[in-house]
Amino acid sequence: MVVTVDDLxxxxxxxxLLLGPSGSGKSTLLMTLAGLIAPVAGSVTLESERFDTLSxxxxxxxxxxxxxxxxxxxxxxxxxxxxxxxxxxxxxxxAVQNRSDAKILLDRVGLSALADRRFETLSRGEAQRVxxxxxxxxxxxxxxxxxxxxxxDDANAxxxxxxxxxxxxETGAALIVATHDHRLKRHIERVIDLGAGS
Amino acid sequence: MTVFSLxxxxxxxxxxxxxxxxxxxxxxxxxxxxxxxLQRAADTRMTRDLAGVDLVVGAKGSxxxxxTATLFQVDAPTGNIPLTTLDILARDPLVQTAVPVSLGDxxxxxxxxxxxxxxxxxxxxxxxxxxxxxxxxEAVLGAATARRLSLDIGDTxxxxxxxxxxxxxxxxxxxxxxxxxxxxxxxxxxVLTDLASVWALHGDHAExxxxxxxxxxxxxxxxxxxxxxxxxxxxxxxxxxxAVVLPRRIAGLPDLQPASPPEEARRLSALVGAGSDALxxxxxxxxxxxxxxxxxxxxxxxxxxxxxxxxxxxxGAPPSRMLTLSxxxxxxxxxxxxxLGALAARLIAVVVARAGPGGxxxxxxxxxxxxxxxxxxxxxxxxxxxxxxxxLAARTDVIRTLRTV
Numbered sequence: 001m002v003v004t005v006d007d008l009x010x011x012x013x014x015x016x017l018l019l020g021p022s023g024s025g026k027s028t029l030l031m032t033l034a035g036l037i038a039p040v041a042g043s044v045t046l047e048s049e050r051f052d053t054l055s056x057x058x059x060x061x062x063x064x065x066x067x068x069x070x071x072x073x074x075x076x077x078x079x080x081x082x083x084x085x086x087x088x089x090x091x092x093x094x095a096v097q098n099r100s101d102a103k104i105l106l107d108r109v110g111l112s113a114l115a116d117r118r119f120e121t122l123s124r125g126e127a128q129r130v131x132x133x134x135x136x137x138x139x140x141x142x143x144x145x146x147x148x149x150x151x152x153d154d155a156n157a158x159x160x161x162x163x164x165x166x167x168x169x170e171t172g173a174a175l176i177v178a179t180h181d182h183r184l185k186r187h188i189e190r191v192i193d194l195g196a197g198s
Numbered sequence: 199m200t201v202f203s204l205x206x207x208x209x210x211x212x213x214x215x216x217x218x219x220x221x222x223x224x225x226x227x228x229x230x231x232x233x234x235x236l237q238r239a240a241d242t243r244m245t246r247d248l249a250g251v252d253l254v255v256g257a258k259g260s261x262x263x264x265x266t267a268t269l270f271q272v273d274a275p276t277g278n279i280p281l282t283t284l285d286i287l288a289r290d291p292l293v294q295t296a297v298p299v300s301l302g303d304x305x306x307x308x309x310x311x312x313x314x315x316x317x318x319x320x321x322x323x324x325x326x327x328x329x330x331x332x333x334x335x336e337a338v339l340g341a342a343t344a345r346r347l348s349l350d351i352g353d354t355x356x357x358x359x360x361x362x363x364x365x366x367x368x369x370x371x372x373x374x375x376x377x378x379x380x381x382x383x384x385x386x387x388x389v390l391t392d393l394a395s396v397w398a399l400h401g402d403h404a405e406x407x408x409x410x411x412x413x414x415x416x417x418x419x420x421x422x423x424x425x426x427x428x429x430x431x432x433x434x435x436x437x438x439x440x441a442v443v444l445p446r447r448i449a450g451l452p453d454l455q456p457a458s459p460p461e462e463a464r465r466l467s468a469l470v471g472a473g474s475d476a477l478x479x480x481x482x483x484x485x486x487x488x489x490x491x492x493x494x495x496x497x498x499x500x501x502x503x504x505x506x507x508x509x510x511x512x513x514g515a516p517p518s519r520m521l522t523l524s525x526x527x528x529x530x531x532x533x534x535x536x537x538l539g540a541l542a543a544r545l546i547a548v549v550v551a552r553a554g555p556g557g558x559x560x561x562x563x564x565x566x567x568x569x570x571x572x573x574x575x576x577x578x579x580x581x582x583x584x585x586x587x588x589x590l591a592a593r594t595d596v597i598r599t600l601r602t603v
Contacts (some may be wrong), residue, residue, distance in 0.1 A: 027601070036512065037598055057516055066512015071600060077506050079207025080199075087199040092515035097199050134513075 008192065010142070015165055015175035017184055020194030026178035027072075029194070030144050034067060034178065035059040047141050064093030068135025068173065072147035075131040078120035082111060085119050086133045095138055105133040109163060125156050129163070136167055143168055145177045149184060161187040203524075205527055208503060215555055220534040223488040223576055227539020230481025231572045232546035237474050238568065239560035244463055246561070247321040250433075252441065252585075254457045255283060255448055261457035262465055268299050268430040269459055271309050271384050274361065275301055279454060281393075281426035292440040293433055295320070300396045300428040303357035303367065306580035307459055308343045310357050310389040312396030312428075318378065320432065321385045327351060328376030334394040338376035342386040349374050355397060357389075367399050382561035397426060414416035485579060488535070492528060492583025500524070500590045507591050508599035517592035524583055524588030531578020536573035543572065 010016060018026040031037045033044055035051060044052040046066060054062065063069070068089075086102040089095075106112045109129035114122065122130065128148065135143055145164060149157035160164035165187050168175035177184060185191060209216050247270050256264040257274030266273035287296040297320060300312030313543065315330045328351045330338055339349055349355060353374045356366040372391065380386055388545070435441055445456040500507065507520060544565065551560040 031597060031600075034512070060511070060514050060516050062514075063512075069512055071509070071512070074505050074509050074600065077204075077207055077509065079210040080203065084199045084203060084207075088510070090512040091199045091201075091204070092510050092519070093515040094519075 010174035010176065012141070012172040012174060013169050015168060015177070015188045015190065017137075017188040017191045018176065018178040018194060019180070019185070019191050020184065021180050024141075024180075024194040025148055026180075026194050030146050030176065030178045034069060034144055035063050061093055064089060065095060065138055066141045068138070068140035068143040070128070070135050070143070070145040070148055071133045072150055076119045076134070078118070080119055081115070082106065082117050082122065082130055083115040084120055085130050086137060089134050090137060092118040093138075098137070102133070102137060105136055106130075108167065109133045125152065125160075128152075128160065132160070132163060132167070136171060139171055140173050142174045142176065145175070146178060147179050147181070149179065149181045154183065157181065158182050158187070201523065201526060204573040205523065205530065208499075208506065208523075208527065212499065212502065215499075216531065219488075219491060219531055220538065222491055223485075223535025223579070224539035224542060225530065226481055226484030227536055227541035227572050227576050228546060229484055231473055231540055231568060232550070233477040233481055233541075234568050234572075235543060235547040235562060236492070236550055236560065236574060237478070238563045239547070240474075241467075242561050242563065243383070244467070245433055246321070246458045248459060248463055250434060251320065251432045251459050252435045253277070253433040253444060253448075254430050254459060255433060256285060256457065258453055258455045259453060262462045264430060264455060264457040265459050265462040266466070267301070268432065269384070271311075271388065275429045278427040278429060279431075280429055282392055283454065284428060284431050287431050287433055289541060290444070292436055292444055292586055294436040295432075295434040297432040298393060298428045299430045299432060300393050301361060302396045303359060304361050305355055305357055305372075305389055306343075306347050308340070308346075308387045308389060309361055310337070310391060310396070312393040314393070317390060317432075318385065320434075321381055321383050323337065323378045323381045323383075323385050325376050328374070328378040331390070331392050332375075332526055334392050334398050335370060335372050336375045336391065337372040337395075338390045339374055340378050340386040340388045340390075341380040343346075344374075344377045349377075351375065351377065357365025357416065362494055365507060370399055393426075393428065398456045455469070485575065489579040489583045492531065493586055496524065496531075496584050496587035497590060500587050500594075503591075504594060504599045507594040508596045511594050511596045512600065519586040520594065524584045524591045528580040528582075528584025528588075529577055529595070530580070531584075532577040533573065535580070536576025539576060540569040540572045544569065 008016065018029060020026045028037060032039050035044070043050060047061065051059065051062065078086060080088070083099065083102050083106065086106060087097040087099065088109055090097045103112060103115060106115050109132055111126060111129055111133070114126065119127065119130065143164070148164065149160050152160060161184050164175060164177065177188060249269065251269060254264050254268050256268065256275065257277030257279050263273050264276050267275040284296055284298045287293050295316060297316045298313055299317070301309060302312070303310045324340065328338070344350070347355065351374055354371040356368045356371045359365045360366065372389070372395070376384065433444070435444065445458065448454050448456040510520065547562055551562050
C-alpha cells in the first residue's frame with residue numbers, strides 16, 4: 001500500500017483526523033509517522049528534526065520518549081497490573097517511571113480505583129483508557145492513535161474522543177487519529193480524507 | 199515496574215509449560231548431581247579405607263582379593279602367612295610401619311580383626327570412651343558396630359566362627375574395653391582385638407597347619423608357637439624407594455604375595471565405575487535434551503507472546519532489551535531447575551548413602567562445590583538455550599504483528 005500525503009504539519013496542541021475506510025492506508029501512514037515504516041519518498045520531521053533518517057535505535061528511542069501510541073487492538077500486557085501497564089512505555093525506553101504521574105493519569109481516565117487490578121480483567125473500553133494514560137505519561141510531542149473508537153458505542157466513542165482531544169490540548173501534544181469512524185469529526189475539525197485509497 | 203515483574207507477567211501467561219521446563223531440567227540435574235555426589239563419596243570412602251597403606255603382604259592368590267579382604271573387609275582372605283613375615287617386614291629399613299591383620303571371626307556380620315593398636319592409628323581413629331586392649335579377649339569396637347549391636351564398655355559378646363557368621367564361641371566371650379570415635383572409614387564397623395585373641399579361639403582348629411596356608415578359606419588359622427599365622431601385613435614405606443624394591447623382593451619369596459592397594463583400588467574403580475559413568479552420561483544427555491527443550495519452548499513462547507513483544511518494541515524498547523528479557527528468562531528457568539535439581543540430587547545421595555550399598559555408609563561431601571557446579575551448569579544451559587529465542591524476540595516484526603491482531 002502506498003499512501004501519498006502532500007503535506008501534513010501539526011503544531012503543539014493541534015489535532016488532525018486521518019479518515020478513510022479500511023485499506024485506505026491510514027494505518028500505514030500512522031506507522032510511517034511513528035518511524036515503524038520507512039517512507040518511500042518525502043520525509044518525517046519531529047520537533048524540527050528529521051526523524052525518518054535517524055538510526056533504527058535512535059528512532060525507537062525518540063518514538064518511546066516523544067510519541068504516545070495507542071493501537072486499535074493491543075492496549076496492554078496481560079499479567080501486569082493496570083498501573084504497571086501505564087508505566088510500560090517508560091520502562092520500554094528506560095525512562096524514569098513516575099508512579100504518581102501514572103496515578104494522576106489513571107484518575108483522569110477514570111481508572112484510579114483499578115490501578116492494582118490485573119490488566120486482563122479490564123473491559124475493552126477500560127483497556128483502551130489504560131493505553132491512553134500510557135500514551136500521555138511521558139508528555140509526548142505527538143500522540144498517534146489508530147482506530148481508538150472502533151467497536152465503541154456512541155457514548156463511549158464520544159467520551160474517548162473528548163479525552164484524547166482535551167488531554168492533547170492540555171499537555172500541548174499534537175494529536176493524529178487514524179480512523180474510519182466519521183463520528184470523530186464532531187471532535188476534530190481538521191480532517192485528511194484518505195477515502196479514495198490508492 | 200521492573201524487568202522481573204515483566205518477566206513474571208510473561209511467565210504467568212504459560213505457567214504450566216514453564217513449570218514443566220524447570221522440572222525437566224531439575225530431573226537431569228538431579229540424576230547428574232546424585233551420581234557426582236555419590237562418586238565423590240565413594241572416592242572419599244575408598245581413600246579413607248586404604249588408610250595410606252602402600253603395600254599388603256599376604257598369601258598368594260588374587261591381589262585384588264587380598265586388598266578387598268584386608269583393607270575394605272568385604273572379601274575372604276587369600277590364605278595365611280607366617281607371623282615371622284611381620285617381624286621380617288618390621289625390621290626392614292624400607293618399612294616405616296608394619297601392621298598385622300588376622301581375620302577369623304565376626305560378630306553380627308562385622309569382622310573381628312586381630313591386630314595391634316597401630317591398626318587404629320593407620321585410620322587416625324581415636325577412642326571415644328574406654329581404653330585399648332591390654333589382654334586377650336578384650337575388644338575395642340568401631341562406632342557403627344557399637345551402635346548397631348548396642349554394646350557398651352564392660353559388655354561381653356561371643357565371636358561367631360567365620361566372617362559371615364557361624365558357630366558362636368560362647369565359651370570364650372570378648373569383653374568391650376573401648377569404643378572408637380566415628381571416622382567415616384571401614385574401622386567404624388570392625389571389632390579390634392589382640393592377635394592372641396584370634397589365636398586363642400582358633401588354636402585347636404589349626405593344629406595341623408604348618409607353614410603357609412594357601413587354600414581358600416574365610417578365616418584365619420592360628421597355628422601354634424613358632425608356627426603362628428596371620429592373614430596379612432599392612433605396610434607403609436619409609437621412602438619411595440620401598441615401592442621399587444619391596445614388592446619385587448616379596449614376590450620372589452615362596453608363598454608370599456605383594457598387593458598395591460592404590461593399584462588394586464584403581465582396578466576396582468574401573469570395574470564399578472563403569473556403571474556410575476553411564477549414569478553420569480545419562481545425566482549429561484538429559485541436560486542436553488533440556489537445553490534443546492528450552493530452545494524449542496522458548497522459541498514457541500516468542501510466537502505466543504508476539505503481541506506483547508510487538509507492543510514493547512512499538513513503545514520504543516530496543517532489540518537488545520528483548521534479547522536481554524529472553525536471556526533473563528532462560529537464566530531464571532535454569533536457576534529454578536538447577537536449584538530444584540541440586541536439592542533433589544542431595545536428597546537422593548543422602549538416601550542412598552544412608553542405605554549404605556553393600557552395608558557401607560558413604561561419607562557425603564559437604565554441601566557446596568557440587569551444588570554450585572550443578573546450578574552454574576543449569577544456569578548456563580538456560581541462558582544458552584534462550585539465545586535463539588532471544589534473537590527471534592529481538593527481531594519481532596512489529597508492523598506485521600500489529601496488522602494481524
